[in-house]
Amino acid sequence: MNRALSQVDPEIARAMEQELDRQQNCLVMIPSENYASKAVLQAQGCIMTNKYAEGYPGARWYNGCEQVDTAENLAIERAKELFGADHVNVQPHTGSQANMAAYYALLQPGDRVLSLPLDHGGHLTHGQNSNFSGRYYRFTHYGVDRETEVIDLDVVRRLAHREKPKLISVGYSAYPRAIDFAEWRKIADEVDAYLMADVAHIVGLIAAKEHPDPVPYCDIITSTTHKTLRGPRGAFIMCRREYADAVDRACFPGVQAGPLMHVIAAKAVAFKEAMTDSFRAYQHQIVLNAKALAKALMERGFRLVSGGTDTHLMLVDLRPLNMFGATAADLLEEAGILVNKNSIPFDHVSSALASGIRPGSPAVTTRGMKEPEMEQIAEMMSRVLHDPESESVRKEVLQEVRELCARFPIYEDLTEGHCG
Numbered sequence: 001m002n003r004a005l006s007q008v009d010p011e012i013a014r015a016m017e018q019e020l021d022r023q024q025n026c027l028v029m030i031p032s033e034n035y036a037s038k039a040v041l042q043a044q045g046c047i048m049t050n051k052y053a054e055g056y057p058g059a060r061w062y063n064g065c066e067q068v069d070t071a072e073n074l075a076i077e078r079a080k081e082l083f084g085a086d087h088v089n090v091q092p093h094t095g096s097q098a099n100m101a102a103y104y105a106l107l108q109p110g111d112r113v114l115s116l117p118l119d120h121g122g123h124l125t126h127g128q129n130s131n132f133s134g135r136y137y138r139f140t141h142y143g144v145d146r147e148t149e150v151i152d153l154d155v156v157r158r159l160a161h162r163e164k165p166k167l168i169s170v171g172y173s174a175y176p177r178a179i180d181f182a183e184w185r186k187i188a189d190e191v192d193a194y195l196m197a198d199v200a201h202i203v204g205l206i207a208a209k210e211h212p213d214p215v216p217y218c219d220i221i222t223s224t225t226h227k228t229l230r231g232p233r234g235a236f237i238m239c240r241r242e243y244a245d246a247v248d249r250a251c252f253p254g255v256q257a258g259p260l261m262h263v264i265a266a267k268a269v270a271f272k273e274a275m276t277d278s279f280r281a282y283q284h285q286i287v288l289n290a291k292a293l294a295k296a297l298m299e300r301g302f303r304l305v306s307g308g309t310d311t312h313l314m315l316v317d318l319r320p321l322n323m324f325g326a327t328a329a330d331l332l333e334e335a336g337i338l339v340n341k342n343s344i345p346f347d348h349v350s351s352a353l354a355s356g357i358r359p360g361s362p363a364v365t366t367r368g369m370k371e372p373e374m375e376q377i378a379e380m381m382s383r384v385l386h387d388p389e390s391e392s393v394r395k396e397v398l399q400e401v402r403e404l405c406a407r408f409p410i411y412e413d414l415t416e417g418h419c420g
């Protein structure tokens with residue numbers, strides 16, 4: 001029972017050890033990834049994983065829920081305080097399930113929804129054909145403007161008046177600009193639609209007031225907990241008081257059964273961490289770092305979609321280099337820099353190849369890196385991408401990346417890739 005993981009399952013223990021080594025020795029520029037704190041990891045690896053707790057605190061289908069009730073109540077109360085929300089549900093296992101529950105709470109199959117499509121920066125769950133959302137609801141998409149590459153609210157307004165959607169969705173996966181939720185509320189009110197924000201990416205910035213606040217304007221807000229918020233892999237939903245019952249019934253029994261109580265405990269820890277001054281300073285630095293990286297990339301000749309960023313991420317258009325995003329991501333990985341390929345608006349190639357990459361600053365900022373390191377990272381990216389034939393450049397950059405990573409270690413007291 002109490003034998004160490006390495007004794008019970010050396011293959012998995014070895015994979016974790018090597019994963020720790022990988023995370024320590026590469027630059028994670030994927031904007032949806034981060035390093036959860038040791039306290040979050042400990043909570044996520046705890047014995048609450050053993051408990052069945054269908055239902056909600058004080059009203060469970062199983063006995064023995066006193067301690068998990070404490071964890072869930074703390075998570076809920078902390079999230080409500082952090083964001084000033086009327087109601088919070090912390091049970092969604094993932095961002096996708098939070099979105100599924102949000103639609104389930106407010107819509108009927110076949111209802112109309114207005115959203116940004118995946119290839120302009122939206123998410124699979126915002127109406128992609130291959131996703132449940134596209135199958136069960138009738139999505140109409142707005143896009144970004146071809147010239148400015150920014151969402152044009154006049155176009156959204158016209159579409160909303162024409163389509164009369166029951167729900168308007170705002171909040172994205174690959175859109176680098178700030179969202180003015182007050183203006184979106186006006187449009188939703190004009191057509192009597194629900195306004196839903198999916199803040200999976202920008203939630204940490206919102207918590208730290210580094211991005212406009214959706215809470216006063218949106219009926220329902222979904223978010224992940226593992227991206228800029230830096231918590232465990234998971235999600236939560238905030239909503240106005242009048243939708244509280246519908247949201248709770250949508251999460252359970254609507255789309256989920258037993259909640260992951262160990263993850264909910266870890267969400268409580270993450271919300272507590274997000275209330276601190278150091279977290280607010282961290283979010284501020286994320287934005288400064290993203291702007292510094294964007295500027296340094298543009299100075300090296302890269303074209304950024306919409307000309308920059310207001311957030312933690314940016315989209316780099318690689319068409320001027322005649323290179324696919326997939327190629328760029330592979331070349332950079334060889335040099336120790338992790339980015340993800342990403343379609344850019346009006347892309348002419350498939351999303352499997354993509355014409356762009358989507359670098360972001362959350363993970364490297366967690367390591368303590370600041371503007372000078374962003375300049376160095378931009379320089380290294382530029383060297384690799386402007387000289388794709390040169391293996392020696394990638395080798396040189398890999399060495400530089402290792403040295404940079406050594407100066408900004410992660411999990412200094414972990415040796416095994418888990419919290420023991």
Ligand SMILES: Cc1ncc(COP(=O)(O)O)c(C=O)c1O
Nearest residue numbers: 094095096123172173198200224
């Ligand atoms: C805007 C947005 N919503 C939802 C999700 C889904 O989150 P998950 O991967 O946890 O299902 C993502 C994840 O990338 C996202 O970017």
